[in-house]
Amino acid sequence: MKQVTMEPSETAATAVSGAPAVRTDDVWKVFEHDGIVVEAVRGVSLAIEPRDFVVLAGPSGSGKTTLLNMIGGLTRATRGQIWIDGRDITDLPERELARWRLERVGFVFQAYNLLPVLTALENAEFTMLLRGIPEDERRKRVESLFAEIGIAGLEDRRPSKLSGGQQQRVAVARAVVGRPALVLADEPTANLDSQTSSELIDLMARLNQEHGTTFVFATHDTELMRRAQRFIRLVDGQVVEDERRR
Amino acid sequence: MNRPAAPWLRLGWRNLGRNSRRTVLTAGGLALGYCSVVVMTGLGRGMVAEMIGNGTGVLSGQLQVHSRDYLPERSVHETIGGRDGADVEGLVEAVAADPAVIAAAPRVYGGGLVSGGDQTVAAGLIGIDPKREANVSLIMRTGEAGRHPSGEANELWIGQEMARQLSVEPGDELVVVAPAADGSLGNDLFTVVGVFRSGLAEIDGTIAFLPYQSLQRLIALSSDRVHEIAARIEDAWEAPAAQSRLVASLSVSFGGAKVEDWTAFQPEMVQYARLFESFEWVLLVIVFVLAVFGVANTMLMATFERRREFAVLRALGATPGVVLKSVLWESVVLGAASLALGAAVTLPLLVWWHEAPPDVSWLYGDFTMAGGLVRPVLRVEYPFGMMVFAAFALFVTAIGAALLPAVRAGRVRPADALQD
Numbered sequence: 001m002k003q004v005t006m007e008p009s010e011t012a013a014t015a016v017s018g019a020p021a022v023r024t025d026d027v028w029k030v031f032e033h034d035g036i037v038v039e040a041v042r043g044v045s046l047a048i049e050p051r052d053f054v055v056l057a058g059p060s061g062s063g064k065t066t067l068l069n070m071i072g073g074l075t076r077a078t079r080g081q082i083w084i085d086g087r088d089i090t091d092l093p094e095r096e097l098a099r100w101r102l103e104r105v106g107f108v109f110q111a112y113n114l115l116p117v118l119t120a121l122e123n124a125e126f127t128m129l130l131r132g133i134p135e136d137e138r139r140k141r142v143e144s145l146f147a148e149i150g151i152a153g154l155e156d157r158r159p160s161k162l163s164g165g166q167q168q169r170v171a172v173a174r175a176v177v178g179r180p181a182l183v184l185a186d187e188p189t190a191n192l193d194s195q196t197s198s199e200l201i202d203l204m205a206r207l208n209q210e211h212g213t214t215f216v217f218a219t220h221d222t223e224l225m226r227r228a229q230r231f232i233r234l235v236d237g238q239v240v241e242d243e244r245r246r
Numbered sequence: 247m248n249r250p251a252a253p254w255l256r257l258g259w260r261n262l263g264r265n266s267r268r269t270v271l272t273a274g275g276l277a278l279g280y281c282s283v284v285v286m287t288g289l290g291r292g293m294v295a296e297m298i299g300n301g302t303g304v305l306s307g308q309l310q311v312h313s314r315d316y317l318p319e320r321s322v323h324e325t326i327g328g329r330d331g332a333d334v335e336g337l338v339e340a341v342a343a344d345p346a347v348i349a350a351a352p353r354v355y356g357g358g359l360v361s362g363g364d365q366t367v368a369a370g371l372i373g374i375d376p377k378r379e380a381n382v383s384l385i386m387r388t389g390e391a392g393r394h395p396s397g398e399a400n401e402l403w404i405g406q407e408m409a410r411q412l413s414v415e416p417g418d419e420l421v422v423v424a425p426a427a428d429g430s431l432g433n434d435l436f437t438v439v440g441v442f443r444s445g446l447a448e449i450d451g452t453i454a455f456l457p458y459q460s461l462q463r464l465i466a467l468s469s470d471r472v473h474e475i476a477a478r479i480e481d482a483w484e485a486p487a488a489q490s491r492l493v494a495s496l497s498v499s500f501g502g503a504k505v506e507d508w509t510a511f512q513p514e515m516v517q518y519a520r521l522f523e524s525f526e527w528v529l530l531v532i533v534f535v536l537a538v539f540g541v542a543n544t545m546l547m548a549t550f551e552r553r554r555e556f557a558v559l560r561a562l563g564a565t566p567g568v569v570l571k572s573v574l575w576e577s578v579v580l581g582a583a584s585l586a587l588g589a590a591v592t593l594p595l596l597v598w599w600h601e602a603p604p605d606v607s608w609l610y611g612d613f614t615m616a617g618g619l620v621r622p623v624l625r626v627e628y629p630f631g632m633m634v635f636a637a638f639a640l641f642v643t644a645i646g647a648a649l650l651p652a653v654r655a656g657r658v659r660p661a662d663a664l665q666d
């Protein structure tokens with residue numbers, strides 16, 4: 001994998017602050033339905049540095065998704081505190097939290113979750129649309145990113161006319177195009193065959209290297225685990241292993 | 247933040263296209279609601295216009311000029327200009343000069359007994375200028391037999407029922423006896439020259455028309471004394487304006503004259519028109535209240551199916567307000583599409599119906615309504631105000647019906663809905 005120098009603007013937001021991309025302090029999530037209490041995440045304290053490539057592993061039900069959702073501000077922690085890019089999001093009001101997600105966090109889902117009525121290009125530019133970035137610039141950024149990640153020419157296709165691998169590439173483009181401090185990816189390869197997922201992992205590793213995008217994965221995928229720079233294993237909502245690999 | 251509407255309208259349009267069957271049904275329902283309100287209103291206004299046109303057109307005219315004291319007693323002495331009379335020609339010309347007035351005609355009224363053989367009936371005698379009257383009163387078109395009276399001769403044009411009671415037909419002679427203005431009892435011999443049938447029993451049995459000069463002779467009025475100038479105005483709703491103009495213009499040379507339009511001397515028809523107008527609003531409310539439930543139902547289904555997409559929008563950073571607005575934009579598009587469809591159906595239908603009102607005489611014969619002779623046609627008037635207002639109501643309906651679904655969409659919790 002070739003190493004390239006980054007444009008300063010690409011990393012300014014994370015580099016200047018000097019804060020971890022993510023920090024959690026004794027974070028808990030307790031679900032309670034009809035008197036049944038589930039402690040999905042139990043006291044997780046982590047700091048994830050900018051430009052890291054982190055894998056959260058662990059058996060099904062170990063709390064990976066719940067932890068990612070809390071980090072991404074989709075679910076509030078029952079207890080504990082969370083900072084993203086240096087900002088405490090624990091008690092952020094709903095609107096500000098949405099705004100924060102829009103500007104600082106990218107998501108990649110297992111089921112791609114592209115909007116079916118939008119073309120690939122429109123899906124990829126959607127967060128920039130919400131941010132009020134002018135159309136010319138949105139197009140320019142999406143087109144060059146599409147070329148970079150190997151889906152040039154698919155701009156005008158609807159998701160239903162794309163393969164799973166192509167859809168997930170569009171989803172990755174949507175997540176990174178706004179230059180977030182952090183991309184959270186929950187089982188991004190689980191719906192793809194091994195060849196396709198391997199290519200997707202290459203792509204994300206390259207984005208991590210070339211653009212300095214911080215990735216945090218929740219996954220069962222052994223290849224993705226193998227490629228992690230930092231490997232964290234959760235069991236029953238607790239961190240049982242945390243290993244830096246390169 | 248700069249958020250132009252175009253992408254949201256496009257998104258709304260495409261989302262509507264996803265379940266095109268459901269969208270077409272919903273838009274069709276709204277379009278049908280629009281069409282029914284507008285067409286029913288047009289029909290109602292057509293019926294009212296027809297009723298007023300006939301109610302005023304058969305005999306009274308849409309506008310009348312009298313001596314100030316003629317009504318309501320209708321004293322034979324109260325001619326226009328008092329006992330001195332007036333320049334009848336000049337007055338008729340002055341009334342006819344108003345831009346809204348199509349024709350004007352002088353009238354003399356009397357009452358008396360009409361006898362033929364051993365039969366006698368009481369009759370209202372209406373002295374007319376037959377040529378001018380033909381342009382003012384629809385009743386002049388209802389001749390059944392014979393012809394109109396002509397010139398100044400002693401000729402009678404009587405209703406069919408009167409002719410039956412007197413057992414006369416055109417060519418027969420009748421004796422007319424009437425109290426005269428000088429206190430004497432006028433009597434003379436008249437020839438029946440024609441029989442009319444208006445279909446209105448109270449007219450066909452009791453009214454006899456004759457040249458006004460012959461009636462003046464019979465009841466001892468000089469030739470410059472008439473009781474009424476009646477005028478025809480094509481659009482009855484223009485009559486009040488014409489009345490105002492004539493009040494001003496006649497006050498100079500015909501000071502004692504009083505000008506009234508049909509809204510003053512047939513106020514019950516104004517009431518009737520108002521009643522119909524209130525039905526329009528009742529209809530509008532009923533139709534669109536029903537439509538609200540229909541649209542709300544489909545919008546709720548459509549948004550419920552898309553909970554996951556709203557969750558994705560929220561996860562990507564859309565605020566609840568943005569999600570809510572996206573659903574409202576969708577309903578704006580639905581409203582616009584429905585209106586386009588509704589207008590595309592309604593306008594040609596209205597034009598066709600207005601231009602060629604279908605004859606429904608097979609459904610019922612002539613019938614009378616509020617004193618008007620209603621033609622057996624379903625006439626439609628263009629309800630311009632209602633076309634705009636119903637369009638507005640359609641949009642309010644579409645957006646109002648989307649409010650609850652939109653609020654619900656905005657409340658979708660991203661983490662919940664993203665769970666597989």
Ligand SMILES: Nc1ncnc2c1ncn2[C@@H]1O[C@H](COP(=O)(O)OP(=O)(O)O)[C@@H](O)[C@H]1O
Pocket residue numbers: 031032033038039040058059060061062063064065066067218662
């Ligand atoms: N919304 C929820 N309500 C109740 N329990 C939940 C909810 N989401 C997750 N859980 C529970 O929390 C635990 C952790 O789930 P999850 O974070 O999805 O694990 P993983 O992603 O590692 O498979 C599981 O026992 C799961 O059943």
Ligand SMILES: [Mg+2]
Pocket residue numbers: 064065066186218
């Ligand atoms: Mg999971």
